[in-house]
Every structure is written in structure tokens, then in C-alpha cells.
Amino acid sequence: MPARSTDSLLQIEESLHSSLKKGHHSASLSDRLISANKRILLQHIEFRPAAATSSAQLEKLKSKYASINPSTSLTDHVKPSKGMSPFNPPSASDLAHDDDLPDPKVVLYPPEKVKLQWPAVRRIGAGLTNLGNTCFLNSVLQCLTYTPPLVNYLSSSEHAHTCKQVGFCMVCELQRHFRRCYENGGQAIKPHAILQKIKLIAKHMHWGRQEDAHEFLRYVIDAMQKSCLNGNTKLDRISKETTVINQIFGGFLRSQVVCLKCKAKSNTYDPFLDISVDVKNVPNIQKAFEKFVQPEQLDLDNAYNCTKCKQKVAAQKRFTIHKPSNVLTIQLKRYGVMGGKVTRHISFPEKLNIRPYMSVSQGAAITYQLYAVLVHMGHSTNSGHYYCYVRSSNQAWYCMNDSMVQQTSQGRVLNSEAYMLFYIRCDAAANHEQPKVCPFHV
Ligand SMILES: [Zn+2]
Ligand SMILES: [Zn+2]
Structure with a gap:
């Protein structure tokens, strides 16, 4: 305790003693006590930081009370799910800093x-x-x-x-x-x-x-x-992605930005209904996916505004498939924005494992089987001719060219100049990865 407070307490004690000794009137005693107290209360008290904290005491308090405003370093991991009620859509930043994809509050169609x-x-x-x-x-x-x-x-x-x-x-x-x-x-x-x-x-x-x-x-x-949303337009962003259409065609992509200065990671999740891949200078669809998940450098004019470093910094951005879809529709970007078409044959497998392109790239294979190929012949998407190959329920391939329906071989399908590929998930884990939430009957 600071020295001056001790002095004042001594003064009160002295005043009390002298008042009692000299037989002063009680009113006079109370006046003197008030003035002595005022001297204590009005004076400036200086505190010095303690040399060592009592950690045992602190731990005891931590276990007793819940923190109402945790420090910012924790928010990336323990983020309260505010704004996630079905009628209060989350802001983009709520999703961006969460460590994992939020679960839907409402599931419109059970996966x-x-x-x-x-x-x-x-x-x-x-x-x-x-x-x-x-x-x-x-x-x-x-x-x-x-x-x-x-x-x-x-x-x-x-x-x-x-x-x-x-x-x-x-x-x-x-x-x-x-x-x-x-x-x-x-x-x-x-x-x-x-x-x-x-x-x-x-x-x-x-x-x-x-x-x-x-x-x-x-x-x-x-x-x-x-x-399929059937008027449920007020649902939160993630719940809206649970219609039967999403459960069939939809998945989530993760975009992760890593600050190269402080190594902080920021994740953003976006729903997809198909994936467009760049096919320039790639021999096959697997290489196109490797290119799709390749990290991109953000620097100079394109620098990243790191919220931790509070400045523009060099960063690395990378897309990955975070939640796979049941049906995977792939568009091969054969057409440049400035015209021109990639006319080479780009090979694609009958069975495709997308595990290497997932956010978690280690683990059981996530395998798809090809069931349709849409082909375009011509120089631009708005001219030429389109036809497709489909796998029927007896597993035979058919060429569907307008009114013509003709059975064909798988070899012919795999040799076609594909513009779109349609794959369906066929591994044992299919349908077991979606979160199990009670359906909301509408
Ligand atoms: Zn209808
Ligand atoms: Zn940073």
C-alpha cells in the first residue's frame, strides 16, 4: 500500500485518540473524523504493478467465470455463432473467420x-x-x-x-x-x-x-x-444450400488466404453447383484440378490486407474442395475470354478420385464415376453443334445427338472432345459425410 495512505490512517488514529483524551464534544470528534477521511479519499493514490502474479489464484478465477469478451487471438477458433439463427443471416465475415464450415441451422432436404x-x-x-x-x-x-x-x-x-x-x-x-x-x-x-x-x-x-x-x-x-426453396428466402446462407438440388449437385469450396508475414489463416467457404477448370496447357482433367488447387501469390498491387498485421502484406491464396458434391459437374474452360478455343483432346478418367484436391488431402479416396459427357463441336459456345453421351441404367453408353439415340462404346466416350463432364459419387462413404440434422418440414 502507498506510504501516504498509511500516514492518513495514522492521522485519523491520532485525531481519535486526542479527541477522546481531551474530552472534546462528540460533534467535534465527528467533524475531525470526516476531515481526516476526506484527506484519504481525495488524495491521489499511485499503484505499482505487482512483481509476480499469483497464477494459482488466476486459474481458480478462470475456472469460476466465463469470459465475456475473449481476446481477439481466440476468435478465429472460438467464434460465437452469432447471427446464425434461421432468420438472421450471417455476415460474410462470420463465415470468413470460422475455422470450419458452419453447419446449417435448417435442413430443407435430408441428404x-x-x-x-x-x-x-x-x-x-x-x-x-x-x-x-x-x-x-x-x-x-x-x-x-x-x-x-x-x-x-x-x-x-x-x-x-x-x-x-x-x-x-x-x-x-x-x-x-x-x-x-x-x-x-x-x-x-x-x-x-x-x-x-x-x-x-x-x-x-x-x-x-x-x-x-x-x-x-x-x-x-x-x-x-x-x-425448391419454396419461399424460404429468409433462411441463413448455409441453410439455403440444403435443398434437394444442393444435396444432389452442391458442395462447398474453401478459399484459404495465408498471411506470409504472421502466418494467420483466413478461410472463406462458398457453395458450388459445378466446377469450371482451366484446361490450357494441361493434358488431362486431373492436371486441370491440380492447377485449380495451386496456391496463388497475392503481392504488390494485389497484396492482402491482413487483419492481424493491420497492413497490406504478401499472402498465398488457395482454393480446395471442402465438401464434395454427390454429382460433380465439371466445365472445361476451352474458350478464352478474347476468343480462341482449346481444341486438343483433354483426357478424363471413367473413375475420378478428388481426394488430392480436397481441403483435407489425406484420407480415403473420394471416387466418382463418369455418367455423362457433353460435347461441343465448333469455334464458340454460341455456334457449332452440341451432343452428349449418357450412361443408361443398364450401364451401356449411348450417344444422344438430337433425335438420334445410338449405343456406343466407353472408349469412344473417353475419346470425345468434352465440354462438360458429369460424374456421380460411387465410393462407400458417399452420403455419410453430410451433417445429420433433423429435417425441417416445409
Ligand atoms: Zn414444382
Ligand atoms: Zn498477417
């Missing part, structure tokens, strides 16, 4: 309900008549018609029973289309119904004009996703 295999062998379906530059649409529809989990889902009346869409619904539309295809095997049908709604699927697309098949597929999947 374990997704059926990846054909329940029975079906006859190959119908061909699709070209209604004037509609081969892009025909090829995309044919690839979807042989996507087992999507067909399995639409074979049941599950969607029809819960559909709340007024007017156009992409899922209902596709369900009708699939039924017509499978009921008319050996013939060609006209995909009029979908073509008439092309502007509702993608408002900039026109009937009669050749469009980019990959772009059209994106719009079809997005339109289905919108139908």
Missing part, C-alpha cells in the same frame, strides 16, 4: 434421402428433335435425364405434393419432361414445353439462337433451386 443409384433398369429414353438451334438445350436435358438422383427424386410425387410455385416451376417442368422421355423410348419427342419457357429460365436467351450449354445448365439448376 440421406438422396438415392445415387438406379433402383431398376429402365429402357433408354427418347431422342429430342432439334427445333432450330436447340441442340444446346437437348444435350443439357439429356444429361439431366440420366442423372440418377434427380430422376429418382422426380420419379416420386414428393415435389408435386409440396410445390408452392405459382405459374412456372422448373422442377415440375423437368418432371413432365423426364416422364415423356422414358415413356417414348425408341422415338424422338419435341421439347416444346421447356423451349417455350426459355425466357422464364434465362431471360436473355432466345428460341432459335444457339446458346452456351453450360450457361443454360446453370440457369436450369438455379431455376430448380429457386423452386
